[in-house]
Amino acid sequence: MPQAYIDTYYSRTLASPDAYPAAAGPIQADVCVVGGGLAGLTAALKLASSGRKVVLIEAQRVAWGASGRNGGFVSAGYATGLAAIERRVGADGAKELFRLSMEGVEIVRSTIEALGIEEARPVPGIAKALRYDSAGAMRAACEKQRRDFGLQLRYLPRDEVRSLFASPKYHEAVLDEGAFHFHPLNYARALAREAVRLGAAIHEGSPVLSADLDGPRKIVRTKQAEIVAEHVVFATGGYTGSVLPALRRAFLPIATYVLLTERAPDLVQSAIRTPAAILDDRRAGDYYRLVDDGSRILWGGRITTRTTDPRDIAALLRREMVTTYPQLSGLKVEVAWSGLMSYARHLMPQIGRWKPGVWYCTAFGGHGMNTTAIGGTVIAEAIAGESDRYRLFAPFDLAWNGGILGRAAVQLTYWAYQASDAAREWRSL
Known part of the structure; x- marks a missing residue:
């Protein structure tokens, strides 16, 4: 059984009680999306709208994690600044990535308008x-x-x-x-409803236990189901498990x-x-x-x-x-x-292809509402053969998170920021 939504403002103001059954039995699909947060839901909706047979599996409830309990801010940009992006990809590449982040804002806005998601309360x-x-x-x-x-x-x-x-x-x-x-949990649940209306299958309470990802047809296993698909998209976040070790090692x-x-x-x-x-x-x-x-x-x-x-x-x-x-x-x-x-050490989303037919779309911490939208969109475009815009994120790959030392470095950096902030404020008194 999936865990209930934790007690938040968003869970207290849910617009509908929709729930989805656990995955069961043999399932055939074109695409299996692992993770029912905003990135996975965006990808599933876009792929379903293009006629793909999509199965989305979520360990808990739709948007149970960060996607459904965040601040609800939708604005352009990334968790890191434009200057840091420029240092890695150059001025032109940084501007192209920033424009993608702006597009992410418009994807969320236009989806709310097109689907009439009044409960998102923008x-x-x-x-x-x-x-x-x-x-x-x-x-x-x-x-x-x-x-x-x-x-x-x-x-x-x-x-x-x-x-x-x-x-x-x-x-x-x-x-x-x-x-x-806006209200991110109501928005996410509306995406799920629309994806199902277009033919996608969504299964809650279905954590992935194992996966065979090497052959032309990938196999993803839950406790009660075996999903066979041509493509698998890992769109998990801060609660990512160990099924894809490269992903788990790459986020904090x-x-x-x-x-x-x-x-x-x-x-x-x-x-x-x-x-x-x-x-x-x-x-x-x-x-x-x-x-x-x-x-x-x-x-x-x-x-x-x-x-x-x-x-x-x-x-x-x-x-x-x-x-x-x-x-x-x-x-x-x-x-x-x-x-x-989930954060990467470079503070950019991790969006790309791990191997043929295996995709990742994660690390949206700090600026997730717009970047999940563009992340799910460009991965869906790649699977559908519509674009290769996901390659713009190639310089920000699945870099090792540093393990225990990486976590310690993050905490020390945060404390350093606090000290720097305090010093600037004191000088402005």
């Missing part, structure tokens, strides 16, 4: 806010991105920032009016934490006076937004390499919230949760 606008004075650097970066990519960006000076976010911490911001935030499971406050519209509006979501530009920073028509705050932040939940998730996050907005000191937390994201 709200326009994401602001990136600074806790220090960038001395003109933020405005210049805003203008450059507008010029280079046509993004709908608007620079917000200090007075306007503090009228929208009533916090003494913020100095300036950039509002991305083309970005949006990183935990992040989110809370939901009680309903208190007047108190909430005393602090946050915009429907736009806020992304704290600190590398060790926070992200948050209003939900339930502005009556509650969904606040996320902090990352660790520990895979077990600390007992004080709510207290840790609430401290960050109240430090930023002292007027919220009386606001209570209703529920808090965590989830594992």
